[in-house]
Amino acid sequence: MEEKANGGKAVADGQKEEIPPYVIELFFEKKPDLNKDSLLEALKKYTSNPEIDTFSETEKTVLSAGDSGNPSKRIKINIEQRSFDREGLLEYASSFRQSWNWRTAKETIQNCNMIIRISDEYSAKIPYNLRVDLLRNILRAIVEKIGCSAVHFQMTQQFTKPENYVYSFCDPSPDKLFGFINVRFFKIHDSDDMVMDTLGLNALGLNDVQCSFKRYNPKDISNILYNTAYYLFDSGNIIIDGDTVQGLKRTDKWVCKKETSLVAPKRKVIDIAPGLYK
Template sequence: MFKKLFGNKPKVEDNKNVQENEQLENPTELLMVKLFFKKKPIFNDKLIEEELKKRFEKIEFPNTSEKTENSRHYFFKDYEVKFAEGNIPAQATIFVPDEIKIDYSELITSFRQSWNWQQAEDTVKNCSHEILLTDLMSRNLDYKGRIEYFQKFVVSIVSAMKPSAVWIRNSEVILEPNDFIEKGSQNNCQNINAFMNVRLFNIQESENEMIMDTLGLNSLGLPDFEFRFKTYDPQKIAGLLFNYGHYIFENGVVIEHGNTIEGIEENEKLNCYFNDSQLEPKRIVIEINNGG
């Protein structure tokens, strides 16, 4: 539904007549991906290490004594994280849960909001095993470096282990594995293609009113976007949010409370306000308002 939505570079303008509020920030969150399999996944360390070496120059692999049946831990020395006590490499883990059971209840929203893969729900429900991938000790990295190294890691594991489906927990989207590899690999894995989703919800108490948002920028400490509307074409609003989400990722938080941005219609200006989100998960969003 929301696949071909790229437009021109968004325009942001100051509105000096609007009183500025304190610009709030989202706390960074653990980056988390689940891979789903129809059969029990088996660690092929040789293949995993070959894929990682394609994307990283300096990696510390777990030695034989550190390897267990259900986990792996990697150190990426290309990405140094600075702490007051000293610097350490960014890290990532693979973890296989002891319990062989997929919790479909946590995927309900993702089943409904994975617009680019209509077979997502059926595919995942035909799976019986999962593994969990997370970053570690990397929240102090610049957000672009953080998403770059973690996506390199996930793309490597997906390429090596060939799951049936990929769930990005931070953006609540389920992707077909090859689609994830294509999206995640762009721009040397420094992109927000998979870790930001555009969602659509109907507002039950208000006829014909809808609300759309982005989800995933918040995990990197950036604001998401949210827009409540009645008369607009949802496809066009999806494109608007998608483009502004990428704009924030590329340029940082350059939109300020009270700025106006270019809208859908010719010469249309939309107001932007930092606010608490109306939708779950609760976070700071840039609320877009057409003044109606």
């Protein structure tokens, strides 16, 4: 797979990156039945103090959830509907390529004619981990109540089946970042070089992770990137230049350094250097 490296807007050293609204899209083969009372009922099941500030079956719905007495623990969500047809498929080309858990997503999406776009009005006061928790549970309530054919995580360039998203909450091993982290794979044209990176942490104000390599198994590199990404989510941006992560063996110590991403979107990432290149 060939991708253009170093695309997107540059980020200067020391400059704080702007954190965008978090966008998730639900795809439908027919117009969903979006009812105010049933939506509020579903939100009450998984969130605290939900309120629907504005409701519309055809235009924008605005809702909020979380601690009503503390703005740093409450999130506001916009829900908008728009039509969709096959002419819009090209917009999702990268997501089709990087949806590793649903390789045939395009076959479903090309039969859809409606999208519900869910986005938050980001507030820097909300801790990133609480933001994800609120978004996850609001999305769960909506998916379970009105159903859909597919869930698209725009910020991580991946589609997932709605039933898989709901299952990610289930024991014995719930995945708190399902959909919110993606590990992408790129084969550099006319070379043996490969690049893998995470996409999703940057949208939360954290550093994504990348690794360029030649002879390693991409599945092994993927596991290292996932583990590092979850560590960063749990601990914050605590990895600094010269720190190490465990490689393929328990004794491997692969060196980390903050770099500009090799693949768009351009952003600051933690670059992990495999032992081969130390």
